[in-house]
Amino acid sequence: MEDLSDLYQEIILSHNKRPRNSDPLDPSTGQADGNNPLCGDKLTVHVRNTESLLEAVSCDTDGCAISRASGSIMTTMVEGKLITEVERLIEETKLLLTGEDEPEVDLVQQGDMAALIGVRKFPARIKCATLAWHALEAALRGNDEASTE
Amino acid sequence: MKDEETIRSEFPILDKEVNGKSLVYFDNAATTQKPKAVINRISNFLSEENANIHRGVHHLSMNATKAYDEARSCVAKFINAESDNEIIFVRGATEAINLVANSFGKNLLDTGDEILVTEMEHHANIVPWQLIANKTGAKVIPIAITDDGEIDLKDFEAKINERTKMAAFVHVSNALGTVNPAKEMIHKLKSKNIPVLLDGAQAVGHQAVNVQELGCDFYVFSSHKLFGPDGMGVLYGKHNLLSKMPPYQGGGDMIEVVSFEGTTFREPPERFEAGTPNISGAVGLKEAINYVNELGWENIEKIESSLLNYATEKLSSIPSLKIIGKAKRKVPVLSFTMESAHPHDVATILDSKGIAVRAGHHCAQPLMKRLGVSATTRASMSFYNKVDEIDQLDEALKYVSKIFGD
Incomplete structure (x- = not known):
């Protein structure tokens, strides 16, 4: 078993306890639910964006510490960013969590998401970390649902 | 009546180590383990009688x-x-x-x-x-x-x-x-x-x-x-x-x-x-x-009811833990929630201690909704489990509380 402290770092526990931007955004221009049908984790991402800018985002999660923290960290990373930049962050995060190569920790680039790299060692939990990002992608594309399956 | 050690020795998997710890198998409601007699019978059938x-x-x-x-x-x-x-x-x-x-x-x-x-x-x-x-x-x-x-x-x-x-x-x-x-x-x-x-x-x-x-x-x-x-x-x-x-x-x-x-x-x-x-x-x-x-239902029920009573008592004494399901007649299944730790986090931490439990909605989403929870952690026992293992579960749950600051 990999060390649990890789998974439950202070940053994760803090975001779990007090998720940022968890009040559903109102008004919003788009929203998507994220569902993990295997374990029942549920979350809703709201976005308010123009064609080029993600002005505001919220993520309200009913799930485990990993999914709550990932959603919370995500909102702090993408808010106020250009859509092109958000799309790049979504791709980078997917690679960070599920890519074949072990990523280097780069706090400048990855921010608090670096704390979630530990989830790679817990295969049963990776989907908990990617769920919010899938939902964000769906909300921006005008889909109303994202699933891990 | 066979003693505890004999019964356990008849289930080869119970000897296994998981994550460097002796396996504590508390996921019997998902599937039970198989005694050597069953494994050998199937193997013999396929080798000799198929x-x-x-x-x-x-x-x-x-x-x-x-x-x-x-x-x-x-x-x-x-x-x-x-x-x-x-x-x-x-x-x-x-x-x-x-x-x-x-x-x-x-x-x-x-x-x-x-x-x-x-x-x-x-x-x-x-x-x-x-x-x-x-x-x-x-x-x-x-x-x-x-x-x-x-x-x-x-x-x-x-x-x-x-x-x-x-x-x-x-x-x-x-x-x-x-x-x-x-x-x-x-x-x-x-x-x-x-x-x-x-x-x-x-x-x-x-x-x-x-x-x-x-x-x-x-x-x-x-x-x-x-x-x-x-x-x-x-x-x-x-x-x-x-x-x-x-x-x-x-x-x-x-x-x-x-x-x-x-x-x-x-x-x-x-x-x-x-x-x-x-x-x-x-x-x-x-x-x-x-x-x-051969083991006999009377013996099985006796072992299981003492496991259930002991586990219920132990887990009830953890302040941040709430047992879900308090029927008067139960088999040795304990579903519970914890104040700050979500069932999936509980299950991951228990797994790190070699303890196998199930977390989630248990394919009973309407029941979860009725009880006002999204998921529970479930420790489900069988006659081959032992009191020591419940003590290990108790210890591990206290560790969960510590991590999550309950």
């Missing part, structure tokens, strides 16, 4: 047919069916319920008819009925449960009416461990001539089952929750009902005469066993039944 059944005149085929038929007799005796012909071998409890819903339910049900289930059903005893309800115009009506996780018997009586055409409910709850008063409920339903299916998936591994005494029309269970192999299950049905039911699947072995003008079907059980069945599964199930018979 052949297809019912169609060969050669030595191996005749012996395999005999072994398969003996497994059927063994199951019939195990649940006290009136005859071997009332035992149909299927893939598992899920397939058995689908078989009854389709083959029995479809002809029985009409627009406006009601199928009674309970709020504590596994999805396997909800969805097949919904599918049939969609086809027939019938409705699935859930019987309420109490906050303690018992069937609300007043609501049960209130929900029975002239539109009730079928009842299907769980003998023992997979998520809560509740043992339902099945006999009394069946008696009530049968007094109104309502056919009853009892889902025994979680019951057969913990207590003796007597279908004639229960009085149900159908009883279903899976072999893998009874220390036998997976992919193997049983549908018991009263002969007078089975003999009137049309086939569920078509194929070899279930026919009398096939022609392009029309085909005639065999009597039950063969009518419902199209194709080559799970022969080694049947042989393995028989060995599993022999194993529990």
Whole structure:
């Protein structure tokens, strides 16, 4: 078993306890639910964006510490960013969590998401970390649902 | 009576280390472990006795047919069916319920008819009925449960009416461990001539089952929750009902005469066993039944009730932990939530200590909704578990509380 402290770092526990931007955004221009049908984790991402800018985002999660923290960290990373930049962050995060190569920790680039790299060692939990990002992608594309399956 | 050490030595997997710790297997409601006797029996069958059944005149085929038929007799005796012909071998409890819903339910049900289930059903005893309800115009009506996780018997009586055409409910709850008063409920339903299916998936591994005494029309269970192999299950049905039911699947072995003008079907059980069945599964199930018979239900229930009492007491003393499901009659299943730690986090941390539990909705989403939780952690025990392991669980849960600052 990999060390649990890789998974439950202070940053994760803090975001779990007090998720940022968890009040559903109102008004919003788009929203998507994220569902993990295997374990029942549920979350809703709201976005308010123009064609080029993600002005505001919220993520309200009913799930485990990993999914709550990932959603919370995500909102702090993408808010106020250009859509092109958000799309790049979504791709980078997917690679960070599920890519074949072990990523280097780069706090400048990855921010608090670096704390979630530990989830790679817990295969049963990776989907908990990617769920919010899938939902964000769906909300921006005008889909109303994202699933891990 | 075998001692604890002897029993444990008969289950090879219990010796295993997980994450550098001795395995503590508390996921018995998901599947039970297999004794050496079952593993060896299946291995021997495949090495020495394997052949297809019912169609060969050669030595191996005749012996395999005999072994398969003996497994059927063994199951019939195990649940006290009136005859071997009332035992149909299927893939598992899920397939058995689908078989009854389709083959029995479809002809029985009409627009406006009601199928009674309970709020504590596994999805396997909800969805097949919904599918049939969609086809027939019938409705699935859930019987309420109490906050303690018992069937609300007043609501049960209130929900029975002239539109009730079928009842299907769980003998023992997979998520809560509740043992339902099945006999009394069946008696009530049968007094109104309502056919009853009892889902025994979680019951057969913990207590003796007597279908004639229960009085149900159908009883279903899976072999893998009874220390036998997976992919193997049983549908018991009263002969007078089975003999009137049309086939569920078509194929070899279930026919009398096939022609392009029309085909005639065999009597039950063969009518419902199209194709080559799970022969080694049947042989393995028989060995599993022999194993529990030898251990004896009285001994099993004694061990399990002391495990349940001890675990309930231990876990109740953890302040941040709340036990979900406090029925008066339970099998050794403890579902719980913790104040700050989500069940998935609890399960990951327990796994790091070698403790296997289940986290999630336990394929019972309506039940979770009724109880106001999105998921629980479930520790489900069997007679081969021991008090020391409960102490380890207790320690590990205190560690969870520490990490999450409860």
